[in-house]
Amino acid sequence: MVDVQHHRAETNGVRLHYVTAGHGPVVLGLHGWPESHRQYLRLIERFADRYRFIAPDLRGCGDSDKPFGGYEPNTIAADLLGLLEAEGVERFHIVGHDLGGPPAVALAYAAGDRALSLSTIETPFFGLDYPGYVDPMVNYWHLGMHAHMDITRMLLEGREEQYLRHFFRDFAYNPDAVAEDEVQAYAALMRQPGTLRGSLNLYGYIPQMTEQTRELVARKLPVPMMAWGGEASFGSHCIDSARAIAEEAHGGVIERCGHWVFQERPGFIGDKLDRFWAGKEV
DSSP: OOOOEEEEEEETTEEEEEEEEESSSEEEEEOOTTOOGGGGHHHHHHHTTTOEEEEEOOTTSTTSOOOSSOOSHHHHHHHHHHHHHHTTOOSEEEEEEGGGHHHHHHHHHHHGGGEEEEEEESOOOOSOOOTTOOOHHHHOHHHHHHHSHHHHHHHHTTOHHHHHHHHHHHTOSSTTSSOHHHHHHHHHHHTSTTHHHHHHHHHHTHHHHHHHHHHHTTSOBOSOEEEEEETTTTTTHHHHHHHHHBSSEEEEEETTOOSOHHHHSHHHHHHHHHHHHTTOOO
16 A cells, blocks of 8 residues: 655645655646546556655645635646745656646746656647647537636536536546546535635636747747547647647547546556656656
């Protein structure tokens, strides 16, 4: 059994809850919505003998503070740089899923050669411009809905469990991929005071996310990048965007997979990360 330790740290004006586990080169995991550090527990279980994981609840989410502002990718990246400083980390791999992806990109730019690699899994990319690019707001109904935070809160409060169960099933290739105990755990987190409001800011700040991403990618990212999308979800959008952003991009489309890659295809994504991280620790 892996020893997962819980911590809190003051960073960039916010108090973050995070977990650490394992030994070796550091992997920083950024979760998406409606998840938390929990989504990395399966990866931690597999790799704790070779890597040291740091998995925070991002601002507004889980057991971290829920401020009323500061949800831009650059600000969240600053949160995480402060967290890494608190943990005494110099160099690190970055993994981002869903809306944890844009701040993961911002962090890779901000960290420079401190970042060993960047992996973006099932990440929507806003603000890009390449042949065939389609803004995710066009194809995914929930992005616009969640961005109208007050309306979404009115509709979801008291119905968190029902909505999240539908969300996990509807966005999956296999509707049963996310276990019921996980649904219950995330519903319990979402019912905590401030979590629904705070976490929806990840959507409410999409305009700022778009602007900051556009500014960042005007310069090619020198950090090696890997991007995967599920065939039943973002598909080739993820790897196409990575190729437009980074000097070196790997990845593709995962067959028989939807949005919840770590639950739907844990062996596949674990193998890909293992190979991608190999040899990048120097």
